[in-house]
Amino acid sequence: MSTQPLTPSLPSISVIVPVCGRRSELRPLYAQYKAGIEAVGLPFEFIFVIDGDRTDASRALEELLNDGEDLTVISLTRSFGEAAALMAGFERAQGSVIVTLPAYHQIESQDIPKLVAALGSSDMAIGYRSPRYGNLFDRMRRSAFHGLVNFVTGARLQDLGCGARAMRRQVFEEMDLYGDQHRFMAILATRLGFRVSEVAMRQSPKDRLQRVYRPKEYAHHVLDLFSIFFLVRFTKRPLRFFGMLGAATFGIGAAIIAFLSVQRLFFDEKLADRPALLLGALLVVLGMQVFALGLLGELIIFTHARGMKDYRVQEVIQYPDQYPGTVTSSVDVTDVEPGEGRNSEIRHTAPPAMTA
Numbered sequence: 001m002s003t004q005p006l007t008p009s010l011p012s013i014s015v016i017v018p019v020c021g022r023r024s025e026l027r028p029l030y031a032q033y034k035a036g037i038e039a040v041g042l043p044f045e046f047i048f049v050i051d052g053d054r055t056d057a058s059r060a061l062e063e064l065l066n067d068g069e070d071l072t073v074i075s076l077t078r079s080f081g082e083a084a085a086l087m088a089g090f091e092r093a094q095g096s097v098i099v100t101l102p103a104y105h106q107i108e109s110q111d112i113p114k115l116v117a118a119l120g121s122s123d124m125a126i127g128y129r130s131p132r133y134g135n136l137f138d139r140m141r142r143s144a145f146h147g148l149v150n151f152v153t154g155a156r157l158q159d160l161g162c163g164a165r166a167m168r169r170q171v172f173e174e175m176d177l178y179g180d181q182h183r184f185m186a187i188l189a190t191r192l193g194f195r196v197s198e199v200a201m202r203q204s205p206k207d208r209l210q211r212v213y214r215p216k217e218y219a220h221h222v223l224d225l226f227s228i229f230f231l232v233r234f235t236k237r238p239l240r241f242f243g244m245l246g247a248a249t250f251g252i253g254a255a256i257i258a259f260l261s262v263q264r265l266f267f268d269e270k271l272a273d274r275p276a277l278l279l280g281a282l283l284v285v286l287g288m289q290v291f292a293l294g295l296l297g298e299l300i301i302f303t304h305a306r307g308m309k310d311y312r313v314q315e316v317i318q319y320p321d322q323y324p325g326t327v328t329s330s331v332d333v334t335d336v337e338p339g340e341g342r343n344s345e346i347r348h349t350a351p352p353a354m355t356a
Contacts (some may be wrong), residue, residue, distance in 0.1 A: 012042040013116065014095030018085035020051045023103040024062040024206070030069070033101055036109030040116050042097075043245075052079030065210030066334035090172050090292045098172050105206035115166045115199050124167040124188045128159035129203035137148040145221070152229045160184065164201060167194075173292065180220065184228045191232050195314075214315040236301055242294025246287045250295050253283025 015037055028215070029048070037044045050057055050072060061073045074088055086100060097119065099112070107127055120127035134142070142161075150156055160183045171194050181188065188197045234241040257280040262267035271277050 010043070011041065011095045012088075013023075013037060013044040013097045013099055013170050014093035015044060015099045015101060016086060016089035016093060017046065017048045017101050018051060018082045018089065019048055019057045020079070020082050020085060021105045022056060023054070024105050026057055026103070026140050027064060027309070029103070029332075030064060030071075030107065032105075032109040033112070036112035037099070037108070039113045039218050045091060045093070045095065047089045048073050048103075049085040051073045051082065051262055052076060052086045053080070053087055055355030059238050060173060081180060083179060083182040086182055087177055089334050093169075093172075096169050098167050098169055100163060100165045103202040106162065107207075108202040111199075111201040112164070113166060116203065118199045119166055119168060121195075122197040124186060124189045124196045125155070125199050126166065126196065127162045127164035127201040128157075129207070130200040132202065133208050145256050148257050149187075149225060149228075150185075151231050152225060155190060156188055159198075179227075181228070183283045184222070187228060188234060189237075199262045205278055205296070238301065239294035239356025242297065245301055246289070246291030246294060249283050249290060253280045253285075256280030260275040292347065 015033065017033070026048070034046070037046075046069075048057075048059070048061055050073065058073075058075065061071070064071060064074065073090060074092065076085065076088060090098060097116065099116065101112075107129060111127070115125050115127055132139075132142075146158065146160065149160065165185060167189070171189050171192075174192055175185065175188055177185070177188075190196050230241065256276055260269075260271060260274065260277055260280065264271055
């Protein structure tokens with residue numbers, strides 16, 4: 001009689017904690033996060049991603065490993081940013097549910113089960129701190145930023161700076177993060193057709209750091225917002241963006257040339273030494289080039305259109321006897337296998353039998 005070694009069951013929840021510039025003492029933070037995840041009642045794993053050379057963080061995590069804590073520690077060769085750290089953690093995650101948590105005290109860990117439970121009716125749940133601490137200037141700055149984001153993207157989000165998120169594995173599999181786009185994960189998920197919900201989470205009393213942003217950081221945030229605006233609105237319709245920009249540029253240049261032409265023909269104004277003529281010609285040529293760039297983008301999108309899916313099916317309802325052999329099933333959050341990806345299907349339909 002042969003005995004086979006027991007293989008440990010795969011975790012249902014993978015918790016990814018990117019350790020970047022701002023961080024708290026990881027030992028007490030891990031203890032709080034672990035207690036919050038244990039309250040969910042499902043198998044879990046912790047993955048800490050150290051972004052660059054963080055000696056104190058590495059030492060604290062090594063102590064946790066020596067104490068017998070079951071966690072995974074990933075160290076990047078240099079600082080690549082929080083988005084890259086999240087992607088590195090996801091590549092090694094095994095759970096069907098992905099939870100991201102900040103490496104500092106931001107939310108109360110007792111609210112983590114509420115965040116995971118929100119996946120019963122959505123594909124991604126993001127936390128927002130309520131009530132929110134901060135002085136008048138901080139509230140005005142946050143309101144202005146979120147108002148601009150909501151106006152540009154059409155989203156209605158309250159706290160993009162909250163690092164507590166829970167999502168089905170498929171959301172992360174279909175999302176490509178780079179730069180500082182981790183702040184806009186909910187907007188990118190909405191663009192991909194996933195259902196996104198917000199969950200109120202109590203802000204940690206220790207999350208009262210008064211941060212002072214330099215003008216450079218504000219400029220970076222504006223540029224990130226512009227890139228998200230383009231990705232959300234014009235990724236699959238580049239001609240609408242470049243076409244409008246090119247048409248406006250061409251129109252201004254044509255108006256200048258028309259004005260100068262009227263002056264020359266009817267008022268005998270000389271065009272020599274008139275910089276406006278060169279400016280008008282430059283704008284006309286530039287507008288035509290920008291418009292052509294949009295056409296080129298449309299051609300690229302057209303050639304790849306067959307492999308692009310611009311929709312997501314939530315539910316299929318039909319008379320069960322219409323196609324014999326149809327099998328419909330619903331997938332719960334904990335039923336999704338770790339290996340399932342963007343090509344997995346919930347509903348499988350056998351073709352109807354052919355009759356002579």
